Amino acid sequence: xxxxxxxxxxxxxxxxxxxxxxxxxxxxxxxxxxxxxxxxxxxxxxxxxxxxxxxxxxxxxxxxxxxxxxxxxxxxxxxxxxxxxxxxxxxxxxxxxxxxxxxxxxxxxxxxxxxxxxxxxxxxxxxxxxxxxxxxxxxxxxxxxxxxxxxxxxxxxxxxxxxxxxxxxxxxxxxxxxxxxxxxxxxxxxxxxxxxxxxxxxxxxxxxxxxxxxxxxxxxxxxxxxxxxxxxxxxxxxxxxxxxxxxxxxxxxxxxxxxxxxxxxxxxxxxxxxxxxxxxxxxxxxxxxxxxxxxxxxxxxxxxxxxxxxxxxxxxxxxxxxxxxxxxxxxxxxxxxxxxxxxxxxxxxxxxxxxxxxxxxxxxxxxxxxxxxxxxxxxxxxxxxxxxxxxxxxxxxxxxxxxxxxxxxxxxxxxxxxxxxxxxxxxxxxxxx
Numbered sequence: 001x002x003x004x005x006x007x008x009x010x011x012x013x014x015x016x017x018x019x020x021x022x023x024x025x026x027x028x029x030x031x032x033x034x035x036x037x038x039x040x041x042x043x044x045x046x047x048x049x050x051x052x053x054x055x056x057x058x059x060x061x062x063x064x065x066x067x068x069x070x071x072x073x074x075x076x077x078x079x080x081x082x083x084x085x086x087x088x089x090x091x092x093x094x095x096x097x098x099x100x101x102x103x104x105x106x107x108x109x110x111x112x113x114x115x116x117x118x119x120x121x122x123x124x125x126x127x128x129x130x131x132x133x134x135x136x137x138x139x140x141x142x143x144x145x146x147x148x149x150x151x152x153x154x155x156x157x158x159x160x161x162x163x164x165x166x167x168x169x170x171x172x173x174x175x176x177x178x179x180x181x182x183x184x185x186x187x188x189x190x191x192x193x194x195x196x197x198x199x200x201x202x203x204x205x206x207x208x209x210x211x212x213x214x215x216x217x218x219x220x221x222x223x224x225x226x227x228x229x230x231x232x233x234x235x236x237x238x239x240x241x242x243x244x245x246x247x248x249x250x251x252x253x254x255x256x257x258x259x260x261x262x263x264x265x266x267x268x269x270x271x272x273x274x275x276x277x278x279x280x281x282x283x284x285x286x287x288x289x290x291x292x293x294x295x296x297x298x299x300x301x302x303x304x305x306x307x308x309x310x311x312x313x314x315x316x317x318x319x320x321x322x323x324x325x326x327x328x329x330x331x332x333x334x335x336x337x338x339x340x341x342x343x344x345x346x347x348x349x350x351x352x353x354x355x356x357x358x359x360x361x362x363x364x365x366x367x368x369x370x371x372x373x374x375x376x377x378x379x380x381x382x383x384x385x386x387x388x389x390x391x392x393x394x395x396x397x398x399x400x401x402x403x404x405x406x407x408x409x410x411x412x413x414x415x416x417x418x419x420x421x422x423x424x425x426x427x428x429x430x431x432x433x
Contacts, residue, residue, distance in 0.1 A: 081296065126146035364381075373393075
C-alpha cells in the first residue's frame with residue numbers, strides 16, 4: 001500500500017482466551033478429547049437455560065416490534081426497569097436517560113475507548129481482562145497501564161501502587177474496576193471501592209466499573225456495586241445479560257452513567273458515546289424486550305442463587321485439591337465463575353516438561369518458546385486435554401499462572417479435571433530438576 005493502513009495500536013489487540021482454541025482444535029483433530037476450561041460461556045459448557053426463560057424469549061420473538069429498531073439509547077421499558085432496580089438498591093439515583101444499550105459489553109468497551117481523547121489513558125487491574133486491556137492499549141498505541149492486585153493478599157488491590165502510577169502519569173484519565181473480577185474471582189470490599197473513588201476524586205479522574213458478574217457474587221462476599229459509594233465522582237458502570245441469563249449470544253449490555261453533571265468534560269464524553277451509538281442506529285431489540293420480563297420474574301433471583309452456590313462449591317473444592325501445592329498461590333473465588341492460580345517465583349523453569357506424543361508435540365512446538373506459564377499451559381493442553389489460559393499473555397500480567405473456569409456442571413467430571421490438573425502440576429513442577 002502507498003501509505004500505512006495499519007492502526008499503530010493493532011499489535012496490542014490480543015485475546016489469548018480464544019487464540020488457544022485454534023491449537024486445541026488441531027489437537028482434537030488427532031483424536032484427543034479436549035476439556036474446555038478457557039472460555040466463560042455457561043451455555044457452551046453445558047448449563048441449561050431454564051424453560052421459563054426460553055418461554056419468555058419465545059413469546060417476545062412472536063411480537064412484531066421485536067424485529068424493529070429500538071431507540072438509540074435502548075428500549076424505554078428496559079431502561080426504566082434498570083433505573084428502578086438501581087435506585088431501590090440505594091446509593092446514587094439515576095434516570096432512564098443515564099442508561100445506554102450496546103451489542104454486548106465488548107461493543108461498549110470498544111466504543112468507550114474509541115471515544116477517548118487520543119492522549120487520555122485508563123489504568124486497570126493486573127491481572128487485566130483482555131477486552132479492556134487490549135482495547136485501551138490499541139487506543140493509546142502503547143502498552144496498557146495497570147495497578148497491582150496482590151495474590152499474596154487475596155487479590156486485594158495495591159492502592160499505593162495505583163496512586164503512585166496516577167501521580168507519575170498525568171495522562172491517566174480513568175480507573176478501571178472489574179467487580180467481581182475476571183480472572184481472579186475477587187470481589188472488591190466496600191471500603192476498597194470507596195478508597196478507589198476517593199483516589200479518582202482527588203486526582204480529577206472518572207471510574208469505570210465493569211459489573212457484568214455483579215449478580216453472580218457469592219453469598220457473604222460483601223459485593224457492592226459502584227453506585228453505592230460513587231458519591232459525586234463521575235463514573236460509568238457496565239452490565240449485561242451474557243453471564244446472568246445466561247445468554248452470551250444475545251450480545252446485550254448497557255452502561256449506566258453517573259454524575260455527568262459534575263464535570264463538563266465528562267458530560268461531553270458521555271454525549272459522544274451516545275453520538276457514536278447513533279451511527280449504528282441502535283442495539284439489538286429482542287434481548288432488550290426480554291430483559292425486564294426475565295429479571296422481573298420472581299423465579300429469576302432464586303435461579304441465580306442456585307448457580308452461584310454451585311460455583312462457590314466448586315471454587316472451594318478446587319482449593320481443597322490444588323491448594324496444598326507449595327508452588328502455587330490459590331484463593332477461592334468470591335464471585336463469577338473463574339479462578340486464577342499463580343506460580344510462586346522460581347517455581348517454573350525452562351526445562352520442565354509433560355509427556356507429549358510426537359504428533360501433538362509437533363502441533364505445540366511453535367508455542368513452547370514463550371513465557372514460562374504459557375509453556376506449561378500448552379503442554380497441559382497437549383498432555384491432558386485440559387485447556388486453560390496463561391496469566392502472563394492472556395491477562396497482560398507480570399505474574400506467572402493460569403485461569404480456569406468453574407462452569408463444568410457435571411460434578412464428577414469437574415472432580416476428574418481437578419485431579420488430572422493436580423497430577424499434571426505435580427509432574428511438571430518436579431520435572432527438569
